[in-house]
Amino acid sequence: MYSDKVMDHFQNPRNVGEIENASGVGTVGNAKCGDIMRIYLDIDENQVIQDVKFKTFGCGAAVATSSMATELVKGKTIDEALQVTNKAVMEALDGLPPVKVHCSLLAEEAIHAALWDYAEKHGIKIEGLEKPKSDIHEGEEEEGEEY
Numbered sequence: 001m002y003s004d005k006v007m008d009h010f011q012n013p014r015n016v017g018e019i020e021n022a023s024g025v026g027t028v029g030n031a032k033c034g035d036i037m038r039i040y041l042d043i044d045e046n047q048v049i050q051d052v053k054f055k056t057f058g059c060g061a062a063v064a065t066s067s068m069a070t071e072l073v074k075g076k077t078i079d080e081a082l083q084v085t086n087k088a089v090m091e092a093l094d095g096l097p098p099v100k101v102h103c104s105l106l107a108e109e110a111i112h113a114a115l116w117d118y119a120e121k122h123g124i125k126i127e128g129l130e131k132p133k134s135d136i137h138e139g140e141e142e143e144g145e146e147y
């Protein structure tokens with residue numbers, strides 16, 4: 001049911017933890033399943049993500065997608081990080097079962113929330129970043145058939 005990559009990232013999640021004095025912190029939940037995700041970003045003066053950590057109270061698919069998402073945004077600029085969609089994360093994990101696609105939205109939205117927090121703290125506007133939802137269940141995307 002799960003790809004080897006999903007199992008690997010679930011069993012050995014990368015970048016678990018928290019960052020003290022993080023540049024931006026984002027927390028989102030899904031009221032439907034009750035899962036919660038928090039992402040910490042350390043962003044330098046060139047707007048490059050130097051470090052990223054996550055903590056979750058979530059299912060295995062949420063752990064695996066967050067682990068992969070943190071790997072994909074680490075070392076990237078803010079603009080590049082915005083391109084890391086939940087679909088890109090799922091592709092990097094060789095797919096997720098359709099009923100688990102929504103879990104991958106937690107990581108994407110938590111990264112956006114952390115970037116939003118960073119932008120607010122620095123009084124800047126990040127082009128293409130919309131105000132994140134704190135509950136991804138509202139307006140959840142249609143679950144695609146392809147995964």
Ligand code: FES
Pocket residue numbers: 030033034035058059060061062100102103106
């Ligand atoms: Fe809630 Fe996976 S079931 S995030």
